[in-house]
Amino acid sequence: MIINHQILVLGGGPAGLNAAKYAANAGADVGLIDSGVRLGGQYWRHTGDISVDHAMHHNFDQGSLLIDAVLTNPQIKVYLECQIWSVSIVNDSIVLRSLFQIFQTQKLIIATGAYDRSIPFPGWDIPGVITAGAAQALLKGSGVIAGKNIVVAGTGPFLLPVAAGISRHGGNIVGVLEAAYKTSWVKGITTLIRSPFKIVEGFGYIKTLRKNKVELRFGHAVTAAHAGADGLLESVTVANIDRNFNVKSTYSLKCDVAAISWGFTPDTSIAGALDVRQRVNHDGSVIIEVDDDQRAIQSNALIEIYAAGESTGIGGSELALAEGAIAGLAAAHDPGISNQLRKLRRRAQKFAHTLSKVYPVASGWQSWLTSETLICRCEEVTYQTVREAAEELGAIDARGAKLMTRCGMGMCQGRICGRSISDLFDGNQVDRIQFASRPIITPITLGELAQEGLL
Amino acid sequence: MITFTFNGVELFAISGQSVSAALLTNNERITRYTRINNSPRGLFCGIGVCFDCLLIIDGKPNQRGCITMVQSGMTVEIQK
Amino acid sequence: MKNNPDAIIIGAGVIGVSTALELTSAGLKVLILDRGSVASGTTSAGEGNILVSDKEPGPELDLALRSRNAWFELDEAIGGGFELEAKCGVVVARTELGVGKLRRLTTAQRQHGITAHDICSDELHELEPNLSPSIEYGTYYPQDAQCQPMLATARMLSSIKNRGGEFISGATVTGILVQGGRVSGVVTNRGRFSAPVVINAAGTWAGPIAELAGSYLPIAPRRGFILVSVPTRPLIFHKVYDADYVANVASNNSDLQTSAVVEGTKSGTILIGASRERVGFRTGIDFTVLRILAQQAIELFPILSDIQLLRAYRGFRPYAPDHLPVIGEDPGIRGLWHNAGHEGAGIGLAPGSAQLLSDGILGKSSFMSSDAFSPSRFTAELAK
Numbered sequence: 064m065i066i067n068h069q070i071l072v073l074g075g076g077p078a079g080l081n082a083a084k085y086a087a088n089a090g091a092d093v094g095l096i097d098s099g100v101r102l103g104g105q106y107w108r109h110t111g112d113i114s115v116d117h118a119m120h121h122n123f124d125q126g127s128l129l130i131d132a133v134l135t136n137p138q139i140k141v142y143l144e145c146q147i148w149s150v151s152i153v154n155d156s157i158v159l160r161s162l163f164q165i166f167q168t169q170k171l172i173i174a175t176g177a178y179d180r181s182i183p184f185p186g187w188d189i190p191g192v193i194t195a196g197a198a199q200a201l202l203k204g205s206g207v208i209a210g211k212n213i214v215v216a217g218t219g220p221f222l223l224p225v226a227a228g229i230s231r232h233g234g235n236i237v238g239v240l241e242a243a244y245k246t247s248w249v250k251g252i253t254t255l256i257r258s259p260f261k262i263v264e265g266f267g268y269i270k271t272l273r274k275n276k277v278e279l280r281f282g283h284a285v286t287a288a289h290a291g292a293d294g295l296l297e298s299v300t301v302a303n304i305d306r307n308f309n310v311k312s313t314y315s316l317k318c319d320v321a322a323i324s325w326g327f328t329p330d331t332s333i334a335g336a337l338d339v340r341q342r343v344n345h346d347g348s349v350i351i352e353v354d355d356d357q358r359a360i361q362s363n364a365l366i367e368i369y370a371a372g373e374s375t376g377i378g379g380s381e382l383a384l385a386e387g388a389i390a391g392l393a394a395a396h397d398p399g400i401s402n403q404l405r406k407l408r409r410r411a412q413k414f415a416h417t418l419s420k421v422y423p424v425a426s427g428w429q430s431w432l433t434s435e436t437l438i439c440r441c442e443e444v445t446y447q448t449v450r451e452a453a454e455e456l457g458a459i460d461a462r463g464a465k466l467m468t469r470c471g472m473g474m475c476q477g478r479i480c481g482r483s484i485s486d487l488f489d490g491n492q493v494d495r496i497q498f499a500s501r502p503i504i505t506p507i508t509l510g511e512l513a514q515e516g517l518l
Numbered sequence: 519m520i521t522f523t524f525n526g527v528e529l530f531a532i533s534g535q536s537v538s539a540a541l542l543t544n545n546e547r548i549t550r551y552t553r554i555n556n557s558p559r560g561l562f563c564g565i566g567v568c569f570d571c572l573l574i575i576d577g578k579p580n581q582r583g584c585i586t587m588v589q590s591g592m593t594v595e596i597q598k
Numbered sequence: 599m600k601n602n603p604d605a606i607i608i609g610a611g612v613i614g615v616s617t618a619l620e621l622t623s624a625g626l627k628v629l630i631l632d633r634g635s636v637a638s639g640t641t642s643a644g645e646g647n648i649l650v651s652d653k654e655p656g657p658e659l660d661l662a663l664r665s666r667n668a669w670f671e672l673d674e675a676i677g678g679g680f681e682l683e684a685k686c687g688v689v690v691a692r693t694e695l696g697v698g699k700l701r702r703l704t705t706a707q708r709q710h711g712i713t714a715h716d717i718c719s720d721e722l723h724e725l726e727p728n729l730s731p732s733i734e735y736g737t738y739y740p741q742d743a744q745c746q747p748m749l750a751t752a753r754m755l756s757s758i759k760n761r762g763g764e765f766i767s768g769a770t771v772t773g774i775l776v777q778g779g780r781v782s783g784v785v786t787n788r789g790r791f792s793a794p795v796v797i798n799a800a801g802t803w804a805g806p807i808a809e810l811a812g813s814y815l816p817i818a819p820r821r822g823f824i825l826v827s828v829p830t831r832p833l834i835f836h837k838v839y840d841a842d843y844v845a846n847v848a849s850n851n852s853d854l855q856t857s858a859v860v861e862g863t864k865s866g867t868i869l870i871g872a873s874r875e876r877v878g879f880r881t882g883i884d885f886t887v888l889r890i891l892a893q894q895a896i897e898l899f900p901i902l903s904d905i906q907l908l909r910a911y912r913g914f915r916p917y918a919p920d921h922l923p924v925i926g927e928d929p930g931i932r933g934l935w936h937n938a939g940h941e942g943a944g945i946g947l948a949p950g951s952a953q954l955l956s957d958g959i960l961g962k963s964s965f966m967s968s969d970a971f972s973p974s975r976f977t978a979e980l981a982k
């Protein structure tokens with residue numbers, strides 16, 4: 064079955080929701096696709112149980128209003144539990160494929176969001192080491208606290224809501240370890256205060272943590288994880304680190320969960336297949352490049368591709384909303400993109416840029432690795448194997464290392480390790496972009512691929 | 519409350535939860551053993567990106583527990 | 599040394615590097631240049647099949663046989679490390695026409711040194727228990743082998759470097775220096791290098807290199823897609839393909855041709871390759887091609903229907919109009935040698951081609967005549 068829409072929006076997070084809403088209000092016929100069972104994306108992930116959801120979120124009112132507006136808009140058709148596994152351009156149309164449908168459009172808005180950035184360290188594959196986003200998703204999406212004694216670590220403003228959320232719902236946080244130094248963190252907080260965004264949220268989190276006597280340590284990081292006899296996480300090594308992330312001293316902390324995040328990695332998996340231009344952002348992540356109307360750059364004049372939200376650069380939900388609105392209006396060819404909206408987006412962008420400078424990930428993390436540390440979790444490729452590829456076999460970039468060692472070739476297709484491998488090789492733009500391209504977005508069976516009628 | 523089985527043992531879950539969440543609630547943290555080193559793995563990214571939470575669900579291997587909603591009567595097994 | 603090598607090799611693919619290795623072993627000082635890094639071109643897309651089974655009697659078959667053995671000698675010589683394996687091939691025929699064709703092919707092949715056992719249904723399904731029960735005829739080729747092309751090329755390169763050869767990555771050749779009908783060196787973005795011998799091993803891009811020297815090579819891209827499954831338990835034990843594949847390889851039809859070659863790998867994945875299309879360097883993925891490959895693989899192995907596809911990738915095989923590689927000295931420019939255009943068999947044919955070319959440069963007699971591969975075969979075409 065082929066489904067046509069004037070505008071297709073891929074991703075039902077803040078960016079995609081707003082894009083769909085604005086495009087529909089401008090008169091367009093919109094299809095909104097998301098793989099999840101509910102709309103909302105990462106930020107407004109919810110259980111569907113109203114009482115739980117409002118308790119879990121600081122800002123769910125805004126989310127549920129927007130989700131309702133989208134679900135009740137007759138101009139928008141929502142496709143949930145609809146994982147798009149591939150996209151391509153066929154006869155000057157954009158084709159998106161899910162297991163049961165084929166979508167066709169001339170105008171696509173990419174709003175595929177981001178996932179947690181992880182960096183490898185000894186023991187990061189032990190069950191119990193998770194991303195901060197995973198802890199958040201468990202809480203917001205299933206109402207479950209990830210463990211009994213939880214360490215939250217890494218860097219970035221995201222650690223606060225994760226720790227505060229767990230703490231508020233009765234979870235025991237044994238420590239919040241922020242790699243940034245307090246002086247720069249204070250700068251970040253000042254930015255938070257001065258910005259029109261998230262003021263209430265930011266203070267709320269700190270208050271919650273204070274009230275529950277959760278310790279917030281700066282200049283600290285989890286540099287190793289240790290399993291007990293049962294193979295599960297038992298403790299972590301916490302290091303006092305310098306600004307370059309080199310270890311100054313360490314101590315051990317008992318915990319059954321370590322929720323660790325180093326910011327986010329934009330999900331640009333589909334950009335390569337559509338041949339839209341990508342570039343490396345100031346924070347080192349690969350993003351889809353867009354113009355002032357959120358339009359992506361590609362060579363086919365008969366189609367239009369836009370992108371909004373985290374896939375165009377990490378900036379949080381407020382920026383995603385602003386970008387989504389502009390993308391929606393631009394795709395609907397509505398001349399009324401207000402200066403106010405553009406200003407809002409610019410402010411949110413500036414804010415995101417400043418924040419990213421407060422929370423840098425310095426290259427010293429590479430000194431945490433031992434020769435046995437896995438770099439690629441899927442294919443179980445160790446740091447030593449990657450180093451040998453470089454030293455003995457002449458691999459000079461992530462692509463070479465991948466083809467020689469299989470790092471990045473496993474089930475996640477390099478989503479988790481790709482960024483770190485590129486960083487290990489100090490890879491150039493082309494190499495980083497190539498590594499982030501995944502024409503088969505998620506696995507499907509060969510039987511499904513073999514079905515007749517597939518465009 | 520609904521029930522599902524994990525390695526043949528009946529467990530409780532709340533409908534609307536992910537399989538991973540249901541397993542964690544039941545204190546089950548290992549979802550699979552790796553192909554090469556046979557080491558245990560569990561939930562990692564929580565949103566369908568890392569493919570570490572792979573399980574055999576209703577007989578099908580390589581299913582991501584974190585993005586699969588638990589269903590009444592579902593059979594879930596560790597993947598080796 | 600960079601300024602006085604005995605030979606400059608353009609292209610660090612499997613062909614360029616195996617040629618350089620051969621020359622190094624003969625005592626020459628080599629300098630290898632590539633615009634990318636080692637094996638960053640078509641070599642990294644190759645599946646690593648070292649096949650004799652898909653060759654019809656003729657010069658390419660002789661080259662393939664020599665190469666196949668040379669790969670095993672090389673494995674010894676440089677200490678392995680590139681997953682060389684005598685994997686053996688199983689070619690099946692599904693139609694009566696196919697059976698007839700296959701039997702005629704094997705009869706001819708046997709007369710040219712290929713071991714080919716015609717096998718019946720029971721033997722076939724013993725070799726490949728998951729093969730479709732409806733397939734009853736096949737041939738078993740114990741000489742078919744495989745390697746990991748990227749690693750093979752990288753290992754050969756480090757052996758060359760250990761023996762004093764040099765490699766410069768990120769060096770794009772932008773000019774070829776010719777004086778009085780003789781090559782004298784190359785110009786790159788990383789400087790000029792002179793040598794009395796220059797070898798064009800630029801694969802699919804060998805045409806433009808010939809052009810830089812004022813010569814002509816009609817080498818064009820033939821696109822191929824490969825499907826890679828998620829890792830599974832062992833399901834397929836040999837290289838298995840349909841007899842139609844042989845017809846495809848030699849075909850002149852520019853339309854899409856697919857005939858799935860299916861194999862399991864050491865890493866647990868199953869590879870399904872490869873389509874053949876002449877569509878220039880067209881980027882993007884054509885899902886109808888992937889679909890047909892999946893259908894054909896499932897026809898051979900119904901069990902694959904439930905196996906997940908993880909990745910798909912593409913490469914551009916370098917092909918000449920007559921589907922034969924170009925190995926020999928340029929007819930117009932002395933000292934300029936070509937080793938390119940190996941189409942879908944460059945991995946398999948690499949060490950033999952390297953030997954043939956090296957023997958030519960050194961003026962030695964070789965294991966076979968290189969006449970059929972001579973670059974001069976295109977001059978007549980050029981005159982038209």
Ligand SMILES: Cc1cc2nc3c(=O)[nH]c(=O)nc-3n(C[C@H](O)[C@H](O)[C@H](O)COP(=O)(O)OP(=O)(O)OC[C@H]3O[C@@H](n4cnc5c(N)ncnc54)[C@H](O)[C@@H]3O)c2cc1C
Binds near residue numbers: 076077
């Ligand atoms: C796990 C996680 C938790 C987070 N929690 C918070 C939080 O609590 N507070 C906060 O301020 N920020 C949080 N963030 C940051 C978050 O990135 C932004 O706040 C915001 O959600 C970004 O909006 P977006 O619309 O760009 O993308 P997202 O909200 O990420 O939405 C993208 C959507 O696209 C869908 N999608 C992607 N690819 C496909 C495909 N191929 N087929 C179908 N659907 C697809 C995804 O399922 C997802 O719903 C979180 C991020 C992550 C990764």
Ligand SMILES: Cc1cc2nc3c(=O)[nH]c(=O)nc-3n(C[C@H](O)[C@H](O)[C@H](O)COP(=O)(O)OP(=O)(O)OC[C@H]3O[C@@H](n4cnc5c(N)ncnc54)[C@H](O)[C@@H]3O)c2cc1C
Binds near residue numbers: 635
């Ligand atoms: C999908 C697919 C599957 C295949 N499977 C098999 C198989 O199973 N078995 C088999 O035997 N063969 C296979 N092949 C064919 C095989 O990969 C090729 O024949 C072989 O790799 C060609 O090697 P090469 O060294 O000539 O070319 P390449 O590996 O492309 O090397 C040429 C090099 O020249 C460099 N170069 C180009 N221009 C310049 C310049 N101006 N300056 C400097 N450097 C330059 C390039 O960067 C490149 O590295 C397959 C091919 C494809 C596409």
Ligand code: FES
Binds near residue numbers: 560561567568571
């Ligand atoms: S935990 Fe990463 S895919 Fe499920």
